[in-house]
Amino acid sequence: xxxxxxxxxxxxxxxxxxxxxxxxxxxxxxxxxxxxxxxxxxxxxxxxxxxxxxxxxxxxxxxxxxxxxxxxxxxxxxxxxxxxxxxxxxxxxxxxxxxxxxxxxxxxxxxxxxxxxxxxxxxxxxxxxxxxxxxxxxxxxxxxxxxxxxxxxxxxxxxxxxxxxxxxxxxxxxxxxxxxxxxxxxxxxxxxxxxxxxxxxxxxxxxxxxxxxxxxxxxxxxxxxxxxxxxxxxxxxxxxxxxxxxxxxxxxxxxxxxxxxxxxxxxxxxxxxxxxxxxxxxxxxxxxxxxxxxxxxxxxxxxxxxxxxxxxxxxxxxxxxxxxx
Numbered sequence: 365x366x367x368x369x370x371x372x373x374x375x376x377x378x379x380x381x382x383x384x385x386x387x388x389x390x391x392x393x394x395x396x397x398x399x400x401x402x403x404x405x406x407x408x409x410x411x412x413x414x415x416x417x418x419x420x421x422x423x424x425x426x427x428x429x430x431x432x433x434x435x436x437x438x439x440x441x442x443x444x445x446x447x448x449x450x451x452x453x454x455x456x457x458x459x460x461x462x463x464x465x466x467x468x469x470x471x472x473x474x475x476x477x478x479x480x481x482x483x484x485x486x487x488x489x490x491x492x493x494x495x496x497x498x499x500x501x502x503x504x505x506x507x508x509x510x511x512x513x514x515x516x517x518x519x520x521x522x523x524x525x526x527x528x529x530x531x532x533x534x535x536x537x538x539x540x541x542x543x544x545x546x547x548x549x550x551x552x553x554x555x556x557x558x559x560x561x562x563x564x565x566x567x568x569x570x571x572x573x574x575x576x577x578x579x580x581x582x583x584x585x586x587x588x589x590x591x592x593x594x595x596x597x598x599x600x601x602x603x604x605x606x607x608x609x610x611x612x613x614x615x616x617x618x619x620x621x622x623x624x625x626x627x628x629x630x631x632x633x634x635x636x637x638x639x640x641x642x643x644x645x646x647x648x649x650x651x652x653x654x655x656x657x658x659x660x661x662x663x664x665x666x667x668x669x670x671x672x673x674x675x676x677x678x679x680x681x682x683x684x685x686x687x688x689x
Contacts, residue, residue: 386444405602508542535552
């Protein structure tokens with residue numbers, strides 16, 4: 365990733381960070397109903413991976429998936445309007461925070477059931493194989509999903525069929541409120557289990573957008589060549605609690621401080637300085653991100669609510685709602 369590419373990645377991460385902050389503030393204002401699961405602190409995983417993927421590749425994410433939707437081309441306005449149940453939302457107010465989807469950009473959904481999307485990613489990879497394309501499917505999931513049966517079933521079948529699918533674990537150390545290390549027999553819950561299925565398992569600094577991009581690009585190239593799936597465990601950390609109802613008081617203060625000092629935006633700024641990118645250019649990128657999100661907030665606030673009749677659209681692929689057997 366050269367200076368221009370890294371600067372673009374930094375700006376995308378800054379947009380995501382500000383969008384997450386806006387979602388937090390709008391929730392406190394009573395404009396976002398229900399809960400939200402913010403991914404502030406995990407931006408480098410989404411942006412780095414997206415930079416390594418092609419537009420026609422497939423991405424599947426968890427309920428903590430705002431950053432993946434934004435990295436794959438959804439706009440802050442679309443996402444915030446969706447969280448605010450507006451007609452202009454990404455899913456026309458039908459998905460909300462936990463189900464952001466934009467199929468036109470390969471973002472095939474965020475899923476609230478832990479681990480449920482891993483078999484779907486395997487299916488998408490099998491589809492690519494069947495159709496003779498060299499598309500890659502990527503399933504992003506949290507460390508807690510590694511103790512779900514669907515994780516093991518998906519790795520096994522993907523390995524048996526040598527499918528072009530990447531399993532990317534965003535290991536933020538906690539499965540909701542429980543430290544993953546307290547309930548898992550191996551220190552690397554995703555990467556350490558990959559060898560049991562005969563596939564590569566790697567660990568990467570999930571707060572370094574360049575390191576993530578390089579790892580995903582290499583593993584995606586391997587998958588496209590027909591060498592099968594791989595597991596990539598990205599070590600990262602969420603800045604907020606599990607959800608808006610969680611103050612995260614269970615996390616040791618020194619642990620939080622240590623990870624905040626390794627913020628993805630700070631890491632990217634350090635790399636930009638090493639590449640000789642002027643500080644003014646970095647500041648301008650940050651200012652553009654601020655302006656984009658501020659406009660998105662105002663547009664989402666001004667957007668109308670959805671029409672009730674819209675509830676009966678998009679039920680089936682052809683737009684119909686008639687019951688089928």
